[in-house]
Amino acid sequence: xxxxxxxxxxxxxxxxxxxxxxxTLPLPRGKPEDAGMSSARLNVIAATxxxxxxxxxxxxAVIAIARRGKIVYFEAFGxxxxxxxxxxxxxxxxxxxxxxxxxxxxxxxxLYEQGRILIDASTSSxxxxxxxxxxx
Numbered sequence: 113x114x115x116x117x118x119x120x121x122x123x124x125x126x127x128x129x130x131x132x133x134x135x136t137l138p139l140p141r142g143k144p145e146d147a148g149m150s151s152a153r154l155n156v157i158a159a160t161x162x163x164x165x166x167x168x169x170x171x172x173a174v175i176a177i178a179r180r181g182k183i184v185y186f187e188a189f190g191x192x193x194x195x196x197x198x199x200x201x202x203x204x205x206x207x208x209x210x211x212x213x214x215x216x217x218x219x220x221x222x223l224y225e226q227g228r229i230l231i232d233a234s235t236s237s238x239x240x241x242x243x244x245x246x247x248x
Contacts, residue, residue, distance in 0.1 A: 139178050139182055139183045140181075140182055140183070141182065141183050141184075141186070142180075142182025142183065142184050143184065144184040144185065146180075146182070146184075147179040147180045147182055147184045148179065148180065149177075149179055149184050149185075154177070154184070154185045157175060157185070158187060158189070161173050161175070161189040161190070162189060165189055165190035165191070170190065171190050171191050171192075171194040172188070172189055172190025172191045172194070172199075172200035172204075173188075173189050173190060173200070174187070174189075174200060174201075174202055174204055174206075175187055175188075175189070186202060187202070188201055188202045188204065192204050
């Protein structure tokens with residue numbers, strides 16, 4: 113799986129875990145450039161998710177990206193109900209059985225942004241206890 117795909121899926125998982133309503137956003141909207149982000153780079157996310165929906169890899173997604181106290185990207189992609197053809201909305205509610213993976217993904221991405229881990233680092237190189245029990 114490519115680094116771009118891992119990052120994209122991690123963003124999807126993180127965004128899906130926080131269903132935001134377009135009418136009651138907890139943060140004000142802002143322009144990406146005002147928050148130090150690139151609109152062109154954010155559009156790559158849209159192109160990737162649209163392609164994933166078209167190829168049937170995911171039915172849909174909601175992406176919310178905030179930086180410096182402002183929501184700079186908030187879009188819905190694909191279908192809320194693929195069989196019925198109901199489009200995804202930004203206020204869709206997602207049933208996620210386990211929050212461990214999205215929280216871990218967000219934590220790992222924050223460490224990556226800080227330059228503290230590499231995206232392709234093995235778990236055992238990050239956490240010594242992940243190697244398994246020590247033999248004595």
